[in-house]
Amino acid sequence: MNFLKRAVRSLWARKARTLIMLVALLAISSMTLGASLIDDATSRAGQAAQDGVGAEADLSLDINKLMAAGGGQGGLSASQQLESAVADKLGDSPVVESYNYTVSDGVHLLGGTKIVSGTSAQPGDATFLPLQGVLNSARMPGFQSGQDRLVAGRGLDTSTKNLDDVLVEQRFATQNNLHVGDKIRLGADDPGSKAAADFTVVGIYSDSLPTSQSDPDTGASPANGILAAIGGLAKLNGEIDNGSVRINTATFQLKSPGDLGALSAQAAHDGLDTSIYDLTLNDKAYQQMTGPINSVASTTNLAKWLIAIAGAAVLGLLVALTVRQRRREFGILLAMGERKWKLVAQLLVETAALAIVAVGLSAFFAPSLTQSAGDALLHSQVTAAQQKIDDYVAPPAGSTGVNQGTSPDSAPVAGANPIDKIHVSLDAATVGEVAGVGLGIAILAAAIPAVSAIRLTPRTILTKGK
Amino acid sequence: MTSTTPPEAEPVLRLAAVSHTYSGDGRKTPVLKQIDLSFERGTLTAIVGPSGSGKTTLLSLASGLDTPTKGTVYFDGRDLADVGLGRYRNRHAATIFQHYNLLTYMTALQNVTTAMEITGVEPGQGGRRRRALEVLESVGLDRHEASRNVMRLSGGQQQRVAIARALACDVDILFADEPTGNLDEETAQGIIEAFQELAHQRNKCVVVVTHSQHIANQSDHVLILRNGKLSGPPRRNR
Numbered sequence: 001m002n003f004l005k006r007a008v009r010s011l012w013a014r015k016a017r018t019l020i021m022l023v024a025l026l027a028i029s030s031m032t033l034g035a036s037l038i039d040d041a042t043s044r045a046g047q048a049a050q051d052g053v054g055a056e057a058d059l060s061l062d063i064n065k066l067m068a069a070g071g072g073q074g075g076l077s078a079s080q081q082l083e084s085a086v087a088d089k090l091g092d093s094p095v096v097e098s099y100n101y102t103v104s105d106g107v108h109l110l111g112g113t114k115i116v117s118g119t120s121a122q123p124g125d126a127t128f129l130p131l132q133g134v135l136n137s138a139r140m141p142g143f144q145s146g147q148d149r150l151v152a153g154r155g156l157d158t159s160t161k162n163l164d165d166v167l168v169e170q171r172f173a174t175q176n177n178l179h180v181g182d183k184i185r186l187g188a189d190d191p192g193s194k195a196a197a198d199f200t201v202v203g204i205y206s207d208s209l210p211t212s213q214s215d216p217d218t219g220a221s222p223a224n225g226i227l228a229a230i231g232g233l234a235k236l237n238g239e240i241d242n243g244s245v246r247i248n249t250a251t252f253q254l255k256s257p258g259d260l261g262a263l264s265a266q267a268a269h270d271g272l273d274t275s276i277y278d279l280t281l282n283d284k285a286y287q288q289m290t291g292p293i294n295s296v297a298s299t300t301n302l303a304k305w306l307i308a309i310a311g312a313a314v315l316g317l318l319v320a321l322t323v324r325q326r327r328r329e330f331g332i333l334l335a336m337g338e339r340k341w342k343l344v345a346q347l348l349v350e351t352a353a354l355a356i357v358a359v360g361l362s363a364f365f366a367p368s369l370t371q372s373a374g375d376a377l378l379h380s381q382v383t384a385a386q387q388k389i390d391d392y393v394a395p396p397a398g399s400t401g402v403n404q405g406t407s408p409d410s411a412p413v414a415g416a417n418p419i420d421k422i423h424v425s426l427d428a429a430t431v432g433e434v435a436g437v438g439l440g441i442a443i444l445a446a447a448i449p450a451v452s453a454i455r456l457t458p459r460t461i462l463t464k465g466k
Numbered sequence: 467m468t469s470t471t472p473p474e475a476e477p478v479l480r481l482a483a484v485s486h487t488y489s490g491d492g493r494k495t496p497v498l499k500q501i502d503l504s505f506e507r508g509t510l511t512a513i514v515g516p517s518g519s520g521k522t523t524l525l526s527l528a529s530g531l532d533t534p535t536k537g538t539v540y541f542d543g544r545d546l547a548d549v550g551l552g553r554y555r556n557r558h559a560a561t562i563f564q565h566y567n568l569l570t571y572m573t574a575l576q577n578v579t580t581a582m583e584i585t586g587v588e589p590g591q592g593g594r595r596r597r598a599l600e601v602l603e604s605v606g607l608d609r610h611e612a613s614r615n616v617m618r619l620s621g622g623q624q625q626r627v628a629i630a631r632a633l634a635c636d637v638d639i640l641f642a643d644e645p646t647g648n649l650d651e652e653t654a655q656g657i658i659e660a661f662q663e664l665a666h667q668r669n670k671c672v673v674v675v676t677h678s679q680h681i682a683n684q685s686d687h688v689l690i691l692r693n694g695k696l697s698g699p700p701r702r703n704r
Contacts, residue, residue, distance in 0.1 A: 002583040006569075013571035013615070332567045335531055336584045336635075337556020458555075459531040462567060 003346040025358035028311030033434040034370040035304030041422040042297040046290045055257035055283040059250040062278040085244035089270045095259035100139035101250035111185035119221035130218040133230035153180035153203030162231030167203040169225035285416035292381035315445040323449040331461030340454045347450045355442040359435045371424040385418040477504035484537030497523045499694045510665040510672045512682040515691035521675040529641040530554040560632040562642040566624045568616045574627040575612040585635040601634040621648045639671040
């Protein structure tokens with residue numbers, strides 16, 4: 001292994017050249033490692049956010065698809081209705097952590113129960129109240145965001161699915177002197193129907209929206225909110241068929257956003273009419289939280305590859321220059337009968353040895369420097385994201401905001417604050433990755449000029465330029 | 467059946483109808499023309515001739531640094547192409563260059579031991595280092611000089627390192643291109659004696675390209691090259 005000995009002697013004897021190469025490699029590896037560390041830190045922060053909020057898949061009717069399919073005139077046909085049985089099957093999927101589905105419906109208040117004073121009744125039908133049938137009240141958007149809060153009793157879940165149970169809003173409960181365990185008599189939404197049932201108030205919740213801020217779709221005041229067990233409501237309104245009820249939308253809490261594909265495949269397999277229904281990912285909270293770190297990660301990732309490519313070019317030029325200066329040395333060694341691969345190996349060993357030292361040094365210094373750089377980068381991104389959230393103006397009460405130019409989808413998710421801290425930490429995998437990239441660059445940069453030089457005969461090398 | 471005359475020994479190196487032409491700038495310059503030549507073990511041969519006569523080119527072809535454009539070079543009866551130029555230079559031939567061609571980042575001693583390692587000289591008793599020091603001493607370099615970087619040595623000392631490097635490699639043929647050009651008379655005579663010792667005592671073939679009549683006179687054979695052609699059969703001094 002005389003080429004190893006020669007490599008060490010060459011590095012030691014040519015101190016200035018060794019130092020220049022080391023500085024170049026140190027700069028490349030420090031920047032690459034720094035970018036990798038930020039990438040890794042943002043990835044971990046993103047994973048933590050994902051673990052915290054997960055991702056939600058929404059199953060709902062796609063009006064555009066329905067129109068394209070020639071439907072939509074006179075409502076959905078029976079075969080096009082979305083059934084709870086399909087959602088239940090999807091809910092059992094291993095990629096789903098929990099799920100919920102809802103139906104928008106209505107009831108008539110019977111037995112003297114009244115809407116909250118000062119709120120508007122339905123024109124021409126003072127006892128009619130729009131409400132939602134739900135499977136799992138805890139997964140309702142209001143409860144998820146903190147807008148709604150259970151103040152007494154318990155929520156609705158799969159165990160109450162087919163029971164005549166309701167959750168009522170605190171103001172409605174106060175108006176009607178309702179307590180947990182009390183019953184209210186509700187009639188079917190069809191005024192011609194005589195169907196009625198006593199529903200048990202299993203819980204009372206508080207909605208933070210003011211009484212005057214009516215729902216833009218139904219016109220109902222949040223003070224008159226009632227959430228009914230979906231099966232019990234369907235029985236009342238005669239919309240149950242073999243235990244399955246008609247639903248409007250279903251939401252599935254996924255273990256990971258990447259699981260959407262598996263769920264979609266299962267939905268198609270389970271008979272969902274994918275020509276009019278869509279499963280879409282609702283990861284708004286996750287995106288809101290991870291927007292700044294994703295932006296930082298994307299910048300640093302781009303920087304990493306730019307540095308790697310530019311570094312390879314600079315290193316390649318340096319090594320090419322070195323090889324040019326060392327042609328005579330190669331000629332001498334070849335004249336002695338040294339094998340060509342050993343000359344290439346010597347160059348590779350010299351460059352790789354410096355690359356290893358550079359990666360080692362950068363592993364020592366990079367984490368602390370990267371933490372400061374990462375914090376600075378993230379700070380500006382978080383400030384911008386927070387500004388955008390703070391600048392959001394909710395549409396006026398009773399409006400979807402469309403007429404004011406505000407998209408209903410642009411509302412920030414409450415409680416999903418942008419991640420403003422990343423923790424840079426060095427691990428073997430990251431160092432290994434950078435060492436691999438560094439060595440790859442060094443080897444490539446050394447091999448190409450070395451191979452081109454030793455293609456010549458020793459006589460050509462030794463007499464060239466003379 | 468017995469022969470009345472013993473068969474002639476196979477020359478260690480033979481050039482058969484060797485010609486060489488350099489191409490460049492769209493021109494072809496013939497340097498060597500139809501050279502037929504043999505070198506035997508146990509001899510010191512001097513190649514003399516005016517500048518540009520093709521001496522160094524002949525040396526390059528014979529030492530395996532380059533291949534002839536025409537003709538064949540044989541080592542021990544085998545075509546060099548079959549032996550392999552790299553292997554030939556590694557195991558059988560060593561060259562002392564006119565411009566020393568030392569590894570400039572090494573000491574004199576390291577230059578010699580590196581050559582020994584590359585050419586596979588067995589460490590022997592005391593190791594390569596000891597053997598290298600002995601050879602360096604034989605060309606007039608002491609331990610202090612042996613441990614200095616070659617760039618810190620004078621031209622004459624560098625020439626001696628180049629000679630020691632070739633001597634230390636236990637090869638069959640030693641080629642030298644103006645080996646004593648930068649040496650004083652006394653050292654030059656020591657080098658010639660070392661070549662004679664290699665040829666006559668250790669049965670090596672030594673080929674020296676020189677302008678020095680002094681070396682030519684002390685060689686066993688002298689070849690005169692003019693305009694890429696041998697000017698006649700080798701002149702025998704002994």
